[in-house]
Amino acid sequence: MARRTTNAAGSTNELRGDVLRVLGVLKVATADQIQRLASPHLSYRHSLKASPAKQKEARTASHRGAANDLCRHGLTVDGGRTRGGEEVRLLTAAGLAAAAIDLDREPEEMGGMPKSAGRSGAAHPMTVNETVIALIRPKPDLDLLDGEPPEALAAARAAADAPDGLGTLTSYATEVALPVKGTWKNPALGSARADIWTAEQRKAFGNDLKDPQLLIASESSNSSKSDSGPADWKPTNHAFWCTYGKDYTHIKSVFKLTTTDDEKTALTSMIDTCTN
Template identity: 55%
Template sequence: MGGKRRTNPAGSTNSFRGDVLRVLGVLKVGTGDQFQRIGAPHLSYRHTDKDTPSKQKQARTASHTGALSDMRKHGLTENGGSATTAESLRNLTTKGLQAASHELRRPVTEMGSTARGAGSSGATHPIAVNETVIAMLRPKANLARMTEDPAEVRATAKAAIDTPDGIGTIASYWTEVPLPATGTWNAPGKGGAQADIVLTAPQDKVPLLFIEVDNCHETAEELADKLVPHQTTFALL
């Protein structure tokens, strides 16, 4: 136990470090709150006895915060600035991106960038992309991980579980993907664009979906122009 503590001083487990790698491997930059909501949604129903929403969030995200601390020690993640909500942003290093490729079972060539510097201006667009992914995933708590929780906590989680399912798993998503309107997926040519989200979830009858997320900073005409490379790419498939 002492050796494990020296290796991971924050006391994080393989499970929570794996959560961070899988989520950051897809989202590229995010907050501890987003990692927890995707990776361990059962924690969202705990700590309601804390005095304030801020303290509740601090408690339910503590395990992923510890994982991030240990992973930073190992050179897998780094601090990426702050979101406009003042929450700390984290992104993977090159070493972390390689580790995430193993977790997601994707070639490193499909992992994209480390998103270093994305938080220098609050990362409003990446955060909006992340929230879109979460809204589509609709992460559900695993009741098997809540056997020791009070009955009322389990009942609240069960009510959420009974709502309609989301689409795919975190491994079904890619973000900031260059589209090969010309060229290839590995070497997109000029005249293309980036899809904010690419979703492939054939198990949910969604073989391929490109998603554009707008922060209301572009005109309707600009958004329409961005959809042309999407249409061109679909025609080539």
């Protein structure tokens, strides 16, 4: 009874850890995305439910419950809904700190948290998340699927036998193109001139999920980038220079931010790699 009082949804430490780790990396996610990354075997259960919607509801129930329990502890919040109507989950500041422990990362490596993702339908973060899932290709544990229908087992075996993906969840981090520290704490680095922004402008920038601010980075690249702008850091993958340079320039334009001479030189060199 005490366990139910503390965690009304009856979630386990493992399930709550799943939610913390996935949100610590992705920043914004649905219960479906959390489940597919953390417990891929559940994607092959409940296959006899009447409809795909009923199947999704059943296979995500445990992680939805875990997110709800974390919400009661002040670690997650409801971030609105996707354009498809799915609830979006976010971590609070306390949740971000807890996720850092689970991911074995320093707090300053965790970045910030977007708010009110559902206001814009969270289209860009959802695309980022699906890209991460496609890169990782989470594989189901077949031992956890004993007794499932033959069709479900066959699909699970095909997924388990498929080529390995790239890394695991902890291999990745999501990062903003414009460095947050350079924006707020040291305007000279990011040239966002936060000192002359109104509170409304800062809020708009921090909550912007429409423009290409959120990027996928390997954990090691994210750490090497830290809060640096393009004058001091460029993606190690030269094929990404064009996209990174254009996205960075676009965000500067949208929010009418100044650009230093060093930034202009660096951005020009990256955009010059674009083929069209």
